[in-house]
Amino acid sequence: xxxxxxxxxxxxxxxxxxxxxxxxxxxxxxxxxxxxxxxxxxxxxxxxxxxxxxxxxxxxxxxxxxxxxxxxxxxxxxxxxxxxxxxxxxxxxxxxxxxxxxxxxxxxxxxxxxxxxxxxxxxxxxxxxxxxxxxxxxxxxxxxxxxxxxxxx
Numbered sequence: 001x002x003x004x005x006x007x008x009x010x011x012x013x014x015x016x017x018x019x020x021x022x023x024x025x026x027x028x029x030x031x032x033x034x035x036x037x038x039x040x041x042x043x044x045x046x047x048x049x050x051x052x053x054x055x056x057x058x059x060x061x062x063x064x065x066x067x068x069x070x071x072x073x074x075x076x077x078x079x080x081x082x083x084x085x086x087x088x089x090x091x092x093x094x095x096x097x098x099x100x101x102x103x104x105x106x107x108x109x110x111x112x113x114x115x116x117x118x119x120x121x122x123x124x125x126x127x128x129x130x131x132x133x134x135x136x137x138x139x140x141x142x143x144x145x146x147x148x149x150x151x152x153x
Contacts, residue, residue: 018070023144025068026084030144032067033059033085033097034133057129060104079112080148086114087147088139095127 016028036059061075068078078101086098096114099121103110108121115124 016068021145022080023084023148024141025078025081026088026144026148027139027141028068029064029078029081029085030088030097031138032064033100034138037097037100037128037131038133058100058102058107058125060102061110062104064101079110083112083114083151084144084147087151088144090114090116091147094136095131096124097128097133099124100128 016024020028037057061078062072063075064078065072065075068074082098082101086096088094089096089098093116096116096119099109099113099115101110101113102108113121115121119127
């Protein structure tokens with residue numbers, strides 16, 4: 001639905017919900033992960049200051065679920081949206097954002113983590129942290145839907 005403002009139809013703002021389709025969840029995951037990475041970004045090419053622990057830059061499946069207003073145990077249900085985000089990154093030759101989501105018990109991503117050819121998840125994590133994600137537009141839900149359709153084939 002659109003709202004009229006001085007004769008111009010402005011699309012109504014939509015909120016994310018718990019029952020969103022996987023490609024819509026992927027957009028939400030993208031925004032949460034890029035915000036997480038960029039929270040301490042230093043502009044003008046200045047390096048980030050050293051932090052206490054390396055895993056402060058990583059996020060667990062449970063933490064991601066909580067940021068989506070879900071029970072932390074629901075983190076295990078996020079493999080599909082994370083896979084969509086990872087595949088989108090691979091197709092666009094970007095460091096795979098999904099690689100920064102780790103299991104709490106192992107400190108490593110789950111078995112379904114996607115990485116680019118010739119890269120390990122640790123390589124991807126380092127490159128994710130060096131990337132200025134604010135330089136990229138947020139992918140549309142349509143783009144993520146097409147990635148999901150590609151994955152299903």
